[in-house]
Amino acid sequence: MTEVWGLTGGIATGKSTVSEWLRQAGIPIIDADTLARVVVAPGTPGLQAITTTFGSEYLQADGTLDRHRLGQLVFHHPDQLERLDAITTPLIQAEIRRHLADYRAKRVPVVVIDAPTLFEVGYLQHLVDHIMVVATSAAHQKARLMARNQLSAADAQARIDRQWPLDQKVALADVVIDNDGDITQTRQQVVKWLDTNKFGKTNQLK
Numbered sequence: 001m002t003e004v005w006g007l008t009g010g011i012a013t014g015k016s017t018v019s020e021w022l023r024q025a026g027i028p029i030i031d032a033d034t035l036a037r038v039v040v041a042p043g044t045p046g047l048q049a050i051t052t053t054f055g056s057e058y059l060q061a062d063g064t065l066d067r068h069r070l071g072q073l074v075f076h077h078p079d080q081l082e083r084l085d086a087i088t089t090p091l092i093q094a095e096i097r098r099h100l101a102d103y104r105a106k107r108v109p110v111v112v113i114d115a116p117t118l119f120e121v122g123y124l125q126h127l128v129d130h131i132m133v134v135a136t137s138a139a140h141q142k143a144r145l146m147a148r149n150q151l152s153a154a155d156a157q158a159r160i161d162r163q164w165p166l167d168q169k170v171a172l173a174d175v176v177i178d179n180d181g182d183i184t185q186t187r188q189q190v191v192k193w194l195d196t197n198k199f200g201k202t203n204q205l206k
């Protein structure tokens, strides 16, 4: 039987940082942000639907999605984000289910689904057995998001506001990784979790 963990948190709270360690320890990761890009690649029904709904001005000259421009629209306009989610959520869900079925067929013992909107989309809570939330203080979340994505304070806050408050996610978690301190402290918590559950080879972590 495959044990399925959901890995979530808020935007820029450190999910990718944690999932990279889990990957190094040998756990297969299904990454929803990556799949969200796959389903809108050139030539896909996903990109066709986005162009029909939002207009061809959201395409770049090379035919790929202008993610920056679409992000500026949807993260500042909840109604537009709903329209985008209506297109992408079912496509991402189908991909996640397909990958999960593959891992189950191969009898992989543990799989992690890394999904920023695990709680918001609803269906994912029913696909996973346990949930790990990576959390930070609001101040660190905003500062890290601004630095990583080169965003203004207003743009960063708009993105944060499109997700559930982090404390609600923490309240529903089976395991919380506190990523408010330095990266070494976070890594120690992840190693402890891997060792306690006998999930992976912690000597392979960088």
Ligand SMILES: CC(C)(COP(=O)(O)OP(=O)(O)OC[C@H]1O[C@@H](n2cnc3c(N)ncnc32)[C@H](O)[C@@H]1O)[C@@H](O)C(=O)NCCC(=O)NCCS
Pocket: 010, 011, 012, 032, 033, 036, 066, 067, 068, 070, 071, 074, 081, 084, 085, 088, 089, 092, 115, 116, 117, 118, 159, 162, 163
């Ligand atoms: C709006 C888009 C084009 C902006 O692209 P961009 O490259 O700037 O951001 P990226 O995709 O790397 O997402 C960055 C972060 O934004 C947050 N985020 C993305 N989509 C959403 C959403 N629908 N609702 C809330 N937060 C979101 C997540 O924390 C994510 O990690 C893109 O985020 C998108 O297509 N979103 C819809 C697909 C989706 O729901 N993705 C989340 C996977 S569950």
Ligand SMILES: Nc1ncnc2c1ncn2[C@@H]1O[C@H](COP(=O)(O)OP(=O)(O)OP(=O)(O)O)[C@@H](O)[C@H]1O
Pocket: 009, 010, 011, 012, 013, 014, 015, 016, 017, 018, 033, 116, 144, 145, 148, 179, 180, 181, 182, 183, 186
């Ligand atoms: N403990 C830490 N101390 C300082 N910086 C950190 C720490 N953890 C993560 N970061 C940095 O914060 C930023 C956000 O981390 P990361 O990309 O892992 O978040 P995420 O939750 O995957 O984000 P998203 O929701 O956008 O996918 C990155 O630039 C990362 O290098």
